[in-house]
Amino acid sequence: MLFKKIRMIFFIGLTLILSCAPAEEPAGKDGRLAVIATIFPLYDFARNIGGDRVSVTMLLPPGSDVHHYELKPNDIIRVSKADIFLFTSFDLEQWAYKIINAAAEKTNMLAVETGQGAFLLPLPDSPELDPGHSEGPPTNDPNHASKYDPHIWLDAANAQKMIDNIAAAFIIRDPKNSEVYKENAGRYKRRLTELDEKYRVSLSACKTKTVLHAGHWAFAYLANRYHLRYRSAYNSSADAEPSPQQILSLMEQVRAQKLRYIYYEDLAAPKLAGVIASETGVELLKLNNGHDVGKKDFQAGETFLSLMEKNLANLKKGMQCR
Ligand SMILES: [Zn+2]
Secondary structure (H helix, E strand, C coil): CHHHHHHHHHHCCCCEECCCCCCCCCCCHHHCEEEEECCHHHHHHHHHHHHHHEEEEECCCCCCCHHHCCCCHHHHHHHHCCCEEEECCCCCCCCHHHHHHHHHCCCCCEEEECCCCCCCCECCCCCCCCCCCCCCCCCCCCCCCCCECCCHHHCHHHHHHHHHHHHHHHHHHCHHHHHHHHHHHHHHHHHHHHHHHHHHHHCCCECCCEEEECCCCCCHHHHHHHCCEEEECCCCCCCCCCCHHHHHHHHHHHHHCCCCEEEECCCCCHHHHHHHHHHHCCEEEECCCCCCCCHHHHHCCCCHHHHHHHHHHHHHHHCCEC
């Protein structure tokens, strides 16, 4: 059974999954690699690494919620036409194995779990887990729920790992352009390193270390990397609405820590952020987690780096950094 094969390949530590058919002519237009990426960070990494040698599309429409995404029949058709399918992890896109199974019957598409080898943090309600250990592909249990925080790209070292994995896949599928992919990936990684350094310096001398986020649990990797105290209204993406007690507890924290700003996101409960702000008198600042880029931002040409720059500006303001 194919799924067993995937699992086996996964466990021997390879990043790339599925039939590796190297050195074939790419299926995309004009000999360009046709790449389909599930969500925005992967889409943007792939564009930067591939340059004009690849044609990249995003599987989930801008503004989609990846945590509750329901696969459409057309998604499988779109993926099966691609040379390379990029997804984050079986923790985030738990439906990826369905696509891989279905598309593999028709094509020699290369499926890449770009988060392979990334550092992992447990979700806040899974304190017994050690960071850094993946559970591997999901079982066929439809109720499979990951215990790991899937927002791995918000750790700069993880993002670099993902870029390496994507570049390696491009090289396997299109070896004649390997130098271009290596060079592009190297250049992009240097920009990420510069941004990481800017975060480290900018967030090192601030009045508060607390980032209170009235959205879903998405910024733990960022908080972990730059030693911030992170609190969100929802403990995980699968949470039901926060209870009145949880909301009151957030308001108490705002008052106790004399916060002047709290954060909101477009996807989860922007109204809740408004309620907390009006009750406590704080101002609202936006943080973008990378995966819920809206239609407007997408069409305006925002990039992963531009969104992270905006986040840094708002963190500096909210944490009152020098
Ligand atoms: Zn999320």
